[in-house]
Amino acid sequence: MQSNSTLHYDELEAYPCQLPPPSQLYHLEPIDIGSPLVESLSSYVVRLAEAHMHTPSTIVRYVVSPLLNHTYFDPDKTTSMSYKAAGAMSGRSKTAGEWVGALEKLTLRKDLSFTTFLPFQAIFPDKGLLKADRAWCPLCIECWKSEGKPVYEPLLWKVQEVVVCPIHQTGLITICPNCQRKLPHISSNLVSGHCSRCGRWLGHSDATMCSGASEEQIWAAKSVGDLLAHSPSATSSPGKEAIMGFFDNLIKGRKGSARGLAAIMGVNHSYIIDWRNGKYIPTIGALLHICRSFRESLVEVVFSARIQKKPATMPRNGSVPNMLTQKRAVKRQNKINWESVEADLADMETNELQVGVIAKRYQCSPSSLYRKFPDLCRKVSTLRHQNLMHKRTEHDEEIKQKIRLAVNDLVSQGISVKKSAIYELIGGRSDKKSKLINEIIIELGNADLQGQRPDIR
Template sequence: MKPISRSFLHAQEAIGVGTPEVESLLSYFCRLAVSHAVSTADLARLVVKHIDHDIRQDFEWQQRNLSGISESARNWAAWLAAATGVERLDLLTLTNWSSFLPAKGLSPRRSHWCPHCLAEDRKAGNQPYFRLSWEIGPVEACHRHKVQLVDTCPHCGRRHVRHDAGIVLPGWCTQCGGFLGDADAPSATPGQLWVARQVGQWIASQTPAADFADSVSVTETLNTLILGLDGGQPSRFAKRIGLAKSTVHGWLRDGNLPTIQAYLAMAAHSGLSLNQVMRGELTTWAPNTPDAQIALPFDLSRKAAKAAPRQLDWDAIKRELETMLKLPEPISVAEAGRRLDIDDRHLYLRANALARALGEKWKRFQDSQKAIHRDALRTHLQDALPELMEAGLPFNLTQLRHAVPAKVLNAVEGAFDVIREVRDELDVA
């Protein structure tokens, strides 16, 4: 069966993938709402309904970190991919680094932006959008325009106006409607520019073909850096990068993960890039000033070795999915994920067309089964209700449970609607 190409929502392409200007999933979500002329809250409800998930009545999408490493970001990347048919929306988040980074310190304290970026987007005739780098805590500047990020509307003077509203048009104030690209931005400091440049290069490395580091390499990277910079002494290394020695010991012995700020400090002191440190690309690295002290590598035998990450053959997986599409009885995407031992969200991100084809076939099958169950219930009710009337028995659920087999009655969602329909047809009081 050929996979379907039609999507539930507009197949809106992401902006800047593989560059420092990559769009955030938050921005993608807001632009998608604009393209459908609905509020962000309504779009959120449409998406979760399409995916068959429940959503709380007081759900506020802007309280979710859609672009970080959280489970929420992972879910929304997969859900939006399933609804739009656009693969690899996880590249608009940091979820591929979730085994390498903790959430602490990763999110910014304020919703800020570079006014020059927004103004450039608009001048070029493009839709302004929010950059993923703006969603990363240490970034306080734009490396392209060499200015600090701002968080105050230049027209109404309010803060938290970038996207904290039901209607969001990226680039315009959610309170007064003024263009956020009109703001003045002070010049960035050299330190701020270095951080922005390092983070930009790091997120630019997220491409569809890129391999991602795993937590197994974290300890190896730390050992190499500590040995090379401080002769293998964690306490000296901790002092060098401005952290407590207990923090460094926690990384080495307890498996704790360094924060993004710690990785940046390691990059600054080693002369490596943030991307090299986070990916563990240290094979050719040597410290600028070799330490004369001889030290042995750390003995980490007390810590159990982690298994090597599983390498997924996506060509083989797609062939498996094609076979599943031909099964006489359809299966859900969740069941396909279980059979392949893969999180079904990854199927939407890496094999989108096939996953959606499975999902649509499963939904059609479910709808046909519901129709069969409803028809079976109608047949039993049409036979049972007249008999209840003749016997002078009341029309209630207790009597119906005696007259209709439980497996027939329980198989129908909204059974009372079917009962009401049959009662009205037969004019039963």
């Protein structure tokens, strides 16, 4: 039976929809803001371009550049000016400010300055702040890729004083191992994690291929990382008063004598006075050196007034290494038993085939060893290279053998030979494995594959 009753609903109230204005480019979030590995602005531009399925060149040329007051950066050109501007993008200067302004307008984000050194504009000068070329930790990017995380370049890797990865405690790489060239921070066809010149993937998981890291290098990387991590939670950007206060405090710790402090640090006392009075600001390298010498934390010096309350004193039983002059280094070198160094370098059978390791053993720089024993050092370096190549070949051969067995298994079971099936049998996928699978399939004859035409896309 059908009901004739009519249903009554409440009257709908119509009101204008309050949608936020759309952004011209995706509202892409920068990676890890508030952590030591916060993304750099140049890396953000590359990922933003990838998100739009475009090259950085297209995004920069047609979308960002019209909002900038200059045309000195062109990712398609490799002029020195363009190269320099690509690095300055993540820095603390006017260039970085303009890029942040333009990109925030396009993405409607408000946090892009944390992908640059703009928050530290008053603390660090441009000099000595950022590297001229890209630097990367191959272990980090390989790890992110294998975990399915986005591959990017942290701001930390761009800092001149940061030469090691604080996570893996290995040296950052600055030259593409394939084409042997240095790479600009951003270029026309750059794809995250790849060489912009030869296109090869820059990651790998073999820590033995990376150089080691000294305690001081790890400390510097962690200190700068802490600073970057702290920045977004700070109520305001640090001012140079923090640095002035720090030096004032150091001088007080030397009974008010700037000359005394200068003598300890091996610099002209006018530097100390100028830093204390705020006439100049020390480079990030100098500040790190001083913090380490006086066992102060960089993040506390920059962000906190705590250390200004008690005068900093010389570390007990500790000496402050020379900062700008090489006097002490020269003295130390004079004390080095060069015969013993030479014997260690010549002992190719048992030494660790690294000039850096021997330099560390004798507390001198690798360059001083190269100057003193050029032929021996070159020989050690060549042997190390050959050793690494040998290890790499052995490792490749192991994978190849696994692939051969996997293909055999699949063929004997009548299963079609596909890359995905091979990956499953050899345990995981990677670019290297993909390349080796291709090689093995070519190597295996028709008989081995029992007439199968493998799908190895």
